[in-house]
Amino acid sequence: MKRLMLAAALAALSISMLAASGLSFSPFCADPAYQESASDPYSFSSKLAMQFSIGQSSAPMGIKAIIKDKVTGQSSYQYLEYRSMTSNALAYLNMKGGFSMGLARLSLDTDTWFPKLSLEANVAGYLNTVFCGFEKNDALGYDGSYFIGASLKVADIIALRFGLHHFSGHYGDEMLEKFYARNNASFSSSGNTIEYNGTEYTLSGLVEYVRDNSYLLGASVNLPFGFRIYTEAELPKNPSWLRPFIHVPADYENPVATDTGHPTLIDRIGGNTADGEQVSQDQLDAEQALKRTSEGSYKAWRIHAGLEWSKIWTKIGILASCDVQMHQDGQTLHTIGGYSKTNPWELEVTASLSAVFPDCIGASSLKITAEYHDGRFPLLNYFYQRSRYASIGFQVF
Helix, strand or coil: CHHHHHHHHHHHHHHHHHHHHCEEEECCECCCCCCCCCCCCCCCCEEEEEEEECCHHHCCCEEEEEEEECCCCCCCEEEEEEECCCCCCCEEEEEEEEEEEEEEEEEECCCCCCCCEEEEEEEEEEEEEEEECCCCCCEEEEEEEEEEEEEEEECCCEEEEEEEEEEEEEECHHHHHHHHHHCCCCCCCCCEEEEECCEEEEEEEECCCEEEEEEEEEEEEECHHHEEEEEEEEEEEEEEEEECHHHCCCCCECCCCCCCCCCEHHHHHHCCCCCCCCCCHHHHHHHHHHHHCCCCCCCCCEEEEEEEEEEECCCCEEEEEEEEEEEHHHHHCCCCCCCCCCCCCEEEEEEEEEEEEEEEECCEEEEEEEEEEEEECCCHHHCCCEEEEEEEEEEEC
């Protein structure tokens, strides 16, 4: 009992000393120091929106597969897109459930010339899916993403965050069923015969998108008159898991140190392992050589930046936002042997206008948002599908 009383007394003394010095501690914070962007397609937020494609070319019609020419016996592999949809679905339902929070926050506010500081550990994540609208409501796929790191806020003006970011994409069951049924192949994807425009090929597998894990560094600045600017840069770790192999930088290490038969990540992801893309070794070597000519500049960077303006009253507010994403993996043209350092990075532009209802659901704000997007389809495994669409729906931040 004496020890318990002594511990309680020491804890009370420590808290009082922290308070006197301007230091404070909060174990959980629903309002993280680093604010998510309203129009970043990959933000850690919740969303329910109807999405309307602008033009039929914006609607994904198939799945990219890795194939080998079966008739001629050539050893070269390529990516081909096979139809899974029987008709263009121009309307979709995008559902995303996400969160971003501070696990522990240490703040310093001395009421002197020294600026207020907040340092916190962060965790964030989301699950994102897209359904065909007004039809069978088939799910095209779903994505998982998380962030683990820390953030620093200075004077309620500048915010920085750094940590590890994970992306992984998955095809929807209905899309896989349609893909295999339409192309007379089985769910045992490797080694099947599959036709394309009357030519028979051997199916090695499906093209998938993974980033596990990447370093993420972000900076945000609150400006006068309700403006905010931000930028983030993301770089895959070495070693880490990346898919498809054409997006992998040259000479990245294989994360499985005991797998001496596949010394680099390109060999591991693109090679003849059980979950590899089964691409021929000469093509893997050629991919390494192509990216080595870039003098180390190709690292599969993702960089994005944006500008926001908001005006919030007591019960309602307005938020306008524009976000620009730049993907260095666009230099690969998303094809085997397509990389060149002279190819442009792939760009995405998203602009949104929201009516904001602050603190209507606890510490979060509800937004009714109209959005325009010109970039990738909002599912990771469809990274090769350029889409333009307008959407309207709800967001929670």
